[in-house]
Amino acid sequence: MLTFYLLLGIMILGSIVAIETRNLLSSVISVGIVGFTLSILFLMLGAPDLAITQVVVEILVLVILIRATISVDNTDIEATRDNFAVVSSLIFLGLFLVFASFAFLEMHPFGKSLMRTSQHYLDNGLAETGASNIVTAIILDYRAYDTLGEATVLFVSVLGAIVIMRRIGRKRGVKSMENTGK
Amino acid sequence: MTIYLMCLFLFAMGLYCLVAKRHLIKKIIGVAILDYAVNLFLVLIGYKEGGVPPILFKDMSQQVLSRQSVDPLPQALVLTSIVIGLGVLIMMVSIALRLYEKYKTFDTSEISRLKG
Amino acid sequence: MGMSLIVKKITQLVIGLIFLFGINIILFGHLSVGGGFAGGVILTCGFILIMLAFGKDKAFSKMKIRVSHFLSCGGAITFLTIALLGYIGGAFFLNFPDHGKAFHLHSAGFIPYADIAISILIVSSIFIIFVVLVLWGGLTKNSGKDADDEEYIHNL
Amino acid sequence: MIQQFYPLLVAIPLGTAFLVLLFPQSLTRVVEGIVIISKVILLLIIIALIGHAPFSYFVGKWVPPIGITLVSDYISTLLLLVINSVGILSLLYSFEYMEMYTSKIRFYALFMLMVAGMNGVVITGDMFNLFVFLEIATISSYALVGFGCESEELEASFKYMILGSVSSTFILLGIAIIYSTFGTLNMADLANLISVGGKNKSILFAEVLFIMGFGLKGAMVPFHAWLPDAHPSAPAPISAMLSGVLIKACGIYAIIRVSYHVIGMTPLIHLILMSLGVLSMVVGVLLAVGQWDFKRLLAYHSISQMGYVMVGIGLGTPLGILGGLFHLMNHAFFKSLLFLCSGAIEYSTGTRNLKEMGGLFKRMPVTSTTCSIASLSISGIPPFNGFWSKLIIIIALVQREFYALAAITVCVSFLTLVSFIKVQRYSIFGDLPEKMKRAKEIPILMRTTLVILAILCIVTGVLYPFFGNTVLEMARDAIMDQQKYIHLVLR
Numbered sequence: 001m002l003t004f005y006l007l008l009g010i011m012i013l014g015s016i017v018a019i020e021t022r023n024l025l026s027s028v029i030s031v032g033i034v035g036f037t038l039s040i041l042f043l044m045l046g047a048p049d050l051a052i053t054q055v056v057v058e059i060l061v062l063v064i065l066i067r068a069t070i071s072v073d074n075t076d077i078e079a080t081r082d083n084f085a086v087v088s089s090l091i092f093l094g095l096f097l098v099f100a101s102f103a104f105l106e107m108h109p110f111g112k113s114l115m116r117t118s119q120h121y122l123d124n125g126l127a128e129t130g131a132s133n134i135v136t137a138i139i140l141d142y143r144a145y146d147t148l149g150e151a152t153v154l155f156v157s158v159l160g161a162i163v164i165m166r167r168i169g170r171k172r173g174v175k176s177m178e179n180t181g182k
Numbered sequence: 183m184t185i186y187l188m189c190l191f192l193f194a195m196g197l198y199c200l201v202a203k204r205h206l207i208k209k210i211i212g213v214a215i216l217d218y219a220v221n222l223f224l225v226l227i228g229y230k231e232g233g234v235p236p237i238l239f240k241d242m243s244q245q246v247l248s249r250q251s252v253d254p255l256p257q258a259l260v261l262t263s264i265v266i267g268l269g270v271l272i273m274m275v276s277i278a279l280r281l282y283e284k285y286k287t288f289d290t291s292e293i294s295r296l297k298g
Numbered sequence: 299m300g301m302s303l304i305v306k307k308i309t310q311l312v313i314g315l316i317f318l319f320g321i322n323i324i325l326f327g328h329l330s331v332g333g334g335f336a337g338g339v340i341l342t343c344g345f346i347l348i349m350l351a352f353g354k355d356k357a358f359s360k361m362k363i364r365v366s367h368f369l370s371c372g373g374a375i376t377f378l379t380i381a382l383l384g385y386i387g388g389a390f391f392l393n394f395p396d397h398g399k400a401f402h403l404h405s406a407g408f409i410p411y412a413d414i415a416i417s418i419l420i421v422s423s424i425f426i427i428f429v430v431l432v433l434w435g436g437l438t439k440n441s442g443k444d445a446d447d448e449e450y451i452h453n454l
Numbered sequence: 455m456i457q458q459f460y461p462l463l464v465a466i467p468l469g470t471a472f473l474v475l476l477f478p479q480s481l482t483r484v485v486e487g488i489v490i491i492s493k494v495i496l497l498l499i500i501i502a503l504i505g506h507a508p509f510s511y512f513v514g515k516w517v518p519p520i521g522i523t524l525v526s527d528y529i530s531t532l533l534l535l536v537i538n539s540v541g542i543l544s545l546l547y548s549f550e551y552m553e554m555y556t557s558k559i560r561f562y563a564l565f566m567l568m569v570a571g572m573n574g575v576v577i578t579g580d581m582f583n584l585f586v587f588l589e590i591a592t593i594s595s596y597a598l599v600g601f602g603c604e605s606e607e608l609e610a611s612f613k614y615m616i617l618g619s620v621s622s623t624f625i626l627l628g629i630a631i632i633y634s635t636f637g638t639l640n641m642a643d644l645a646n647l648i649s650v651g652g653k654n655k656s657i658l659f660a661e662v663l664f665i666m667g668f669g670l671k672g673a674m675v676p677f678h679a680w681l682p683d684a685h686p687s688a689p690a691p692i693s694a695m696l697s698g699v700l701i702k703a704c705g706i707y708a709i710i711r712v713s714y715h716v717i718g719m720t721p722l723i724h725l726i727l728m729s730l731g732v733l734s735m736v737v738g739v740l741l742a743v744g745q746w747d748f749k750r751l752l753a754y755h756s757i758s759q760m761g762y763v764m765v766g767i768g769l770g771t772p773l774g775i776l777g778g779l780f781h782l783m784n785h786a787f788f789k790s791l792l793f794l795c796s797g798a799i800e801y802s803t804g805t806r807n808l809k810e811m812g813g814l815f816k817r818m819p820v821t822s823t824t825c826s827i828a829s830l831s832i833s834g835i836p837p838f839n840g841f842w843s844k845l846i847i848i849i850a851l852v853q854r855e856f857y858a859l860a861a862i863t864v865c866v867s868f869l870t871l872v873s874f875i876k877v878q879r880y881s882i883f884g885d886l887p888e889k890m891k892r893a894k895e896i897p898i899l900m901r902t903t904l905v906i907l908a909i910l911c912i913v914t915g916v917l918y919p920f921f922g923n924t925v926l927e928m929a930r931d932a933i934m935d936q937q938k939y940i941h942l943v944l945r
Binding site for chain 2: 004008011015019024027031034041042045046048049050053054057060061065067069085086090093096097100104107108109110111115117118119123125126132134135138146147150151153154157158160164165
């Protein structure tokens with residue numbers, strides 16, 4: 001149990017560095033620390049599927065973020081800080097955490113998962129779907145409709161990114177411009 | 183309980199980053215941290231003490247899986263959520279690059295041609 | 299173009315293993331750890347490694363941008379078709395084929411095929427987006443044979 | 455038997471979007487044909503399904519708590535009708551309007567994906583599935599807002615995207631908390647467990663998270679900052695879709711579903727929803743009055759009109775819900791008509807600034823007439839549809855003895871009227887400036903869609919006292935009856 005707290009502590013430290021550091025490149029690398037620690041945590045929490053996915057996705061995220069960062073020559077950023085925003089967000093987040101802790105007091109305790117519907121998957125997953133990896137059985141058979149949505153989300157975002165990265169968005173000199181007589 | 187709160191603290195830090203930081207890349211990092219926190223929260227919910235991964239190997243009996251495995255459903259949800267997070271991040275980075283090209287800066291206080 | 303000799307040599311040694319590992323993860327997604335998504339991203343990371351080590355020409359020789367555009371649509375259509383084929387058995391997304399023997403590669407109905415379709419979608423679409431991000435800003439400097447590809451991306 | 459085709463409402467637009475991208479740029483005409491045919495098929499399926507309405511469909515034949523369930527009751531039928539009828543008209547309009555932009559095929563693909571996402575949100579009966587389709591709809595709308603690739607559009611899109619992802623994480627956190635407490639994701643199963651077992655603080659926390667998340671998507675007032683930037687920046691048909699249907703399907707509908715059916719209403723939730731509604735109503739209209747940018751003014755009015763819907767829904771009396779639903783439907787028609795009109799004016803004059811316009815009635819009679827009809831509808835002038843729905847909401851408020859609120863509602867309606875008189879005065883009537891002399895009427899397809907929407911505004915208004923309110927009343931009964939929803943799915 002102590003391991004979880006330690007790893008989560010590393011994640012929190014990493015994200016503090018990522019948020020507060022002035023150098024963009026170090027900030028992106030610290031996000032990498034958070035992500036890779038998360039994947040170790042997934043592994044310890046009994047989710048190897050997620051761990052492997054998190055590692056490879058984290059690599060992609062780092063590559064893409066570094067691509068965005070190196071488009072600037074100087075990766076040091078000035079400390080532009082909006083004091084009002086900082087104070088108000090801290091107050092809001094403090095309230096949020098207090099309410100959350102009241103709510104969590106009545107939540108199901110950690111380490112004793114309820115398993116109301118999941119017990120069915122574990123008991124009958126292999127017999128009903130033929131897949132011995134129960135997570136795969138869920139994402140591609142019991143809840144395959146979700147996965148169709150998931151694949152579509154990735155498709156949409158790639159399509160959207162291509163659309164955004166078009167060189168020319170509007171045609172020049174089309175009819176509307178002629179009409180204005182500009 | 184404490185571990186849930188720590189996870190929510192991570193979530194709150196992502197929100198803080200989004201509100202208080204004015205740099206586009208920092209905002210993207212804030213969204214990434216938010217994603218991490220929620221994904222971790224979902225997996226923590228499904229954890230069972232001394233749990234084994236929900237995968238049945240050949241030399242493993244069905245009873246062991248049924249009794250000791252962690253909850254597989256949140257893991258399936260998190261898999262979907264990771265992909266969605268990746269998609270949103272790709273879109274954000276591409277828009278941030280375009281904005282940099284147009285305004286020659288990543289600072290949101292200077293990117294404000296829209297009023298109100 | 300590309301990085302130093304050490305990087306190139308190591309990439310040559312490793313790249314085959316990366317692709318094999320990715321394909322293994324995809325094909326055995328329903329039996330052990332992994333699945334279409336993780337495997338697909340691993341394969342993409344292989345392509346990205348080629349691109350970073352050897353420059354984009356080498357990567358384009360392995361995978362044409364036009365082809366990957368068609369593949370990404372094709373993967374999505376295949377997955378949707380698998381979903382619609384469920385109507386043969388009587389419902390949307392019904393896993394109607396024979397489930398086969400447990401713990402064998404050919405088992406679990408349509409799950410392995412769905413894994414393959416997803417991985418094709420993932421590989422090609424993330425490859426496209428990476429190419430777009432890399433080529434972004436480099437358009438004015440370049441000319442020559444890959445100008446065709448760039449034009450294809452920016453004008454389609 | 456036709457119930458079997460329910461999932462096709464998502465599958466057809468998805469398939470169209472994937473297929474359309476395979477075509478080269480030169481075949482844009484063919485693509486337009488394919489897109490419109492698939493849209494017509496969608497509408498036909500929905501109309502055929504109306505008679506069969508309350509039923510549930512199990513995807514992959516997995517019974518409820520295990521698999522994903524699709525639910526059709528009258529509230530989803532109403533939303534589907536609105537989404538797809540506004541969608542088909544916006545699509546017709548965009549055939550000519552989108553000539554201004556490059557890469558039309560990708561526009562159609564994104565449009566179809568957005569429609570697929572909204573249809574998916576409306577038909578699903580599963581919490582996480584709702585989240586996934588919400589993401590499809592909103593991610594494609596982020597891309598569509600920035601479609602023109604100008605600096606303002608990209609900026610609006612980035613703002614929208616940041617707030618959109620925050621709201622998504624709130625929703626996902628809420629789903630996680632609910633799952634940890636009840637161990638199921640099916641809405642009807644959750645509703646059953648909550649109504650039997652009672653609510654504790656964690657459920658309330660999840661509900662607050664849901665209201666924040668869906669409120670952000672639906673631009674209720676404390677969370678409205680993105681809407682006045684995002685909606686005007688999009689191309690006009692997309693503004694019509696975003697303001698006309700997206701904020702309803704992703705915001706209002708989801709709030710209705712979660713708070714009425716899944717978690718169940720308590721006095722506290724009624725209070726929260728009503729105060730959100732009143733705030734949006736008042737703040738939206740006050741911000742709108744001073745605007746001179748036509749589309750931005752319309753966007754602020756969207757916030758205000760959504761406030762009306764929210765007040766009606768939050769009131770919780772049968773009459774209030776009826777008024778809210780009716781106003782939701784009317785708003786979809788007149789607000790999309792107004793956005794399409796503003797697009798038409800921009801198309802032929804090249805400006806959105808009201809001060810630069812004037813006297814357009816002489817140059818663009820069809821656009822001006824339809825714009826006037828929509829303005830009269832939104833400000834609640836008697837024969838048109840906006841009047842009836844606002845009247846119903848006010849009567850419902852008076853019935854519950856909220857006299858002050860009723861007075862505020864009337865005042866907001868008056869301010870709306872003032873604001874739209876300004877629009878009419880500066881754009882349609884008055885002198886024709888030199889620059890506007892060469893403005894021409896828009897092409898025939900665009901005109902046709904404007905006329906159809908105007909006819910819809912008039913028909914729903916004039917015939918409302920006669921055709922009864924069949925679908926609306928059934929939708930209201932569906933909202934009020936939580937037990938019926940549970941039995942519909944769990945059989």
